[in-house]
Amino acid sequence: MALTRATGKHRRPSRMQRSTARAAGVAALTTTGVIGTVAGPAFAAAPEAPAEQTGITPVLTMGDTVAEQIDAQAAAQQEAAELAEIKRQAEEAARKRAAEAAKEAREAKERAAREAERKRLNTFVSPIAGSYVSTSYQAGGAVWSSGSHTGIDFHASSGTSVRSVGVGTVVEAGWGGAYGNQVVIKMHDGTYTQYGHLSSISVSVGQSVTPGQQIGLSGATGNVTGAHLHFEARTGEDYGSDIDPVAYLRSHGVNI
Numbered sequence: 001m002a003l004t005r006a007t008g009k010h011r012r013p014s015r016m017q018r019s020t021a022r023a024a025g026v027a028a029l030t031t032t033g034v035i036g037t038v039a040g041p042a043f044a045a046a047p048e049a050p051a052e053q054t055g056i057t058p059v060l061t062m063g064d065t066v067a068e069q070i071d072a073q074a075a076a077q078q079e080a081a082e083l084a085e086i087k088r089q090a091e092e093a094a095r096k097r098a099a100e101a102a103k104e105a106r107e108a109k110e111r112a113a114r115e116a117e118r119k120r121l122n123t124f125v126s127p128i129a130g131s132y133v134s135t136s137y138q139a140g141g142a143v144w145s146s147g148s149h150t151g152i153d154f155h156a157s158s159g160t161s162v163r164s165v166g167v168g169t170v171v172e173a174g175w176g177g178a179y180g181n182q183v184v185i186k187m188h189d190g191t192y193t194q195y196g197h198l199s200s201i202s203v204s205v206g207q208s209v210t211p212g213q214q215i216g217l218s219g220a221t222g223n224v225t226g227a228h229l230h231f232e233a234r235t236g237e238d239y240g241s242d243i244d245p246v247a248y249l250r251s252h253g254v255n256i
Contacts, residue, residue, distance in 0.1 A: 121188050123211045124166045124252035127195060127231050128154045128218065133256060134228060137244050150242040151194065151232035156218040158227040162195050164209040165249065171237055173201050179230065180222025183215050184237060191248070192237050196230035197222050 135153035156162075168185040171192070176182035179196035183203060186192055199219025209215060220227040233248035234241040249256055 120210070121167050122252070124249060124254050125163060125212045126154075126249070126254055126256055127163055127165050127193075128156050128160055128229055129163070131155050131160075131229075133246065137246060150239070151196075151230050152245045154218075154229040154231060156227065156229050158199055158217070158219045160218040160229075161214050162198060162216045162218055162229055164211065164213045164215050165193055165254070166211050166252065168193070168209055170203045170205050170207045170209060170215070173203055173205050173207075176222065178223040180224065181216070181219070182222075185209060185215070186237070191243075192234040192241075194230075194232040194234065196232075197224050197228065199227075 131154045133152045134155040135149055137149060137152050139149040140147060141149070162183075164185055166187050168187040170183060171186050172182065172184035174181070176196060179194070181198040181201055182194060182196045183198065183201055184192055184194045195215060197219055198216040198221060201216045203209060203215045218227060218229045231245055233243050233245040235243060246256060
């Protein structure tokens, strides 16, 4: 019996017809914008779909690839933002540490300056280095007009350096009658010290002096029997306000 080829509308499409249909589908998707934004290189890199596929599968695969790239870019941006914030916080912390260190250094310097000033103000020395008291305070005798000694005498030959016992300001510098050439200094604590019988004076009224600074040279001017230094400590500037000079010096750390 002879075989006959089936004919009619149910005939299987040829390979050429399927390829044409797939191309038409891709063209339609491109026209509607589904794959219009996909980069050419990405599309070219996608593997060719099997002949049996409809043509839409490559489009979906390219969409997944773009989404992954966007996610990766967003993750990278997020990481960069986090690193930038960490860097900003580290820089801010470093600035704060530097400011605190500078403040501590400044405060330490100020404390040191205050301590140095306190030490300077509280430093006292003997009016004549290496000397000793030859006549004590309130010693009696006709040689003194008041009947007693209002200060102490330090042994010193003429021309020996006489020093300010502490920080103060010169309020008298010149002839002082029975005291001869004298210097009177108002000390920083409000007390006064007097230096008498000087052979010469090396300071002037209003001048500031420091502990150990030379204010003159010892001598035998005024009412004396020989060269020495007459030293007084007073509560006021004038005669008659004298206090015990030994106790005064010792209270300020001078060992005599």
